[in-house]
Amino acid sequence: MTSRIRTLVLSVATAALVVPLTALPSSAAPSAPQQTPPRTPFEKSDGADWTTLAEEQRFLAAVDRGGDRVSVGTIGATKQGRPLNLVELGNKHAVTSLLLICSQHGDEPSGREACLTTVRDLAYPEDPATKRFLDRTSVLVVPTANPDGRAADTRGNSDGVDINRDHIALETAEARAFAALTRDRRPDVIYDLHEYGATPPYYDEDLFDLWPRNLNTSSRVHDEAKTLSEAYVRPAARAGDHTIGTYGIWTDPVTGEPIRQTAGDGQERILRNASGVKHSVGLLIESRVDPRSEAEENDPSLNHRRRVDSQLDSLKGLFGYADKRRVQLSTATALSRAAGLLDRGTVYFGGGDNEPATPEDTVENPPCAYRLDATQYGEFKDELALHGVKALPQRGDGALVPLRQSQRKLIPLLLDERATYHLTVGRPVEAC
Known part of the structure; x- marks a missing residue:
């Protein structure tokens, strides 16, 4: 699979938009890594095999050794003792901060693969634009948010708990770790990568996304989340030749009008809503699991690559948004955090x-x-x-x-x- 992040070029609508960035001071410019950037087992197998947890550890260790803008650590461990890895990229002290939470559901692996290759691409930047982006941005990535579920290929964790329904009670080790990370690092954006099963012809896009619907989200943060979706992530997905819609809303296949809501409400215990209530711009992204064609049915690797590619293309929108609207984003989250003091x-x-x-x-x-x-x-x-x-x-x-x-x-x-x-x-x- 080719790199999807290195140029940080976002195609918006019909025009190609190159992310404009201010030049790094020469004294801050890092030397280029000498090592060859590692590739995930998913990439090496051309999508035939998902990256295992043991392979993730080896891959992240190689990234950590080779990149000089990256550090790999942990924010805790699961009940079964598996590490919750955290990768930090860019400038830890930057005003703009992004947090990627990848595959809270263990049987939804495409977001995890997209996060792993994104970590590598940002750790080994090859062009000045990416380096300048990293100088002004803190990027935090939890590549596998549910390691026990990934090991068992289950939606829930080792206790069968849906982590994405635990962001209020904090009963799971995973949700507690994410809450502490959010509290301590106060990310401006929390981007939550998932997958979904299609219901043709009403619920059948390559991708769905959704912002915080909970009404306790400040209007500034809510509006920025919708801007992230509508003006950046959706155009980036379409530029990658993927269809995209609103998560949880069935639409009439002829008119495109909404006809039924089946998910995507304002429950505060769900991460995108908890993120909004806690003053971060939350966005859920869901890629379509089901094969799109007879060729995908006959060759699962085609299906796997399409799912991961759609996640990678949508991530271009996130990075373009973070750079183009960093002032508006930081202002919205800061004012939201201060409002409660009144x-x-x-x-x-x-x-x-x-x-x-x-x-x-x-x-x-x-x-x-x-x-x-x-x-x-x-x-x-x-x-x-x-x-x-x-x-x-x-x-x-x-x-x-x-x-x-x-x-x-x-x-x-x-x-x-x-x-x-x-x-x-x-x-x-x-x-x-």
Whole structure:
């Protein structure tokens, strides 16, 4: 498979857009790596074989040795002891930061392969544009978000838990690691790579994507997520000759009009929604698993390559967006994080950007804090900390969780009895 990232050229609509970047100072320019860039077993087999976990370890070790803009570490381990690898590329201190979470579902491998080759291409940049991009951008990649599930080829982890439904409760080691990473590194974009099964002729695109629908996402972050999708990722996918639509929406095959929603709601426990509530521009991307042709049915490697290629082409849109809109992106996420300090604004326990919340799910004047008793605080203080929520311990009497903090709109989703996925029921405090 040829490299898809090295030129950072994004085809938007019918025109080719070369990502414009400011030149690196000569003193900052790294020397070119001398080693030959490694290739994944998926690439070596021309798509016949997926990269195994052991092969991933060897591949990342080779990338780490050869690239001087990359470091490979871990952010934890699974219940079965497999490492959760984290690859850091570019400038750790850059204003613009991206986080790729690859294959939360273990039986959806194409996003993982796209992430591995992207890591390699960014670690061995061959052109000045990519080097300048990396100088201004921090790129974090979790290549295999569910190693136990990948080893077993299962959707869930070793306990059968769907990690992508655990970004509120944080019951899994994987979700806890991602929450801590998000809290500590505060990525501007969280890009979540998945696969889906088609339902022709209503749900049958090469790719689907979706932004945070949860109404507790700030309007600035929500709008940037839609811009990422509509103005960058979708044009990049189409430029790669892939069809793309909105995840969870069946469409009339003749008119193209939406006729049914089967998924893609505003559940805060799903990563793209949790990302938005936590002030990151979240985007879900799903590639089509099913064969597109008789040739793909007869040769699985063709199907595998098409799935991975579609993920790689959509990633061009992400990188083009991060560079072209880095000011708007950083402004949106920074203002979103600061808004909670003002302690005002409506909180929603339901609805979505395509489904107005009911009056019962709309709280225009939420309490100023929630009080937890000693037992509740003892049981859930770690989860609150992982979410980046500050709690004020009270002498011998649990803790007070004020809403006047950055994660203001997340707190009721964790502690209010009206929230569908609350951790526990705190006592509302109306006057602080």
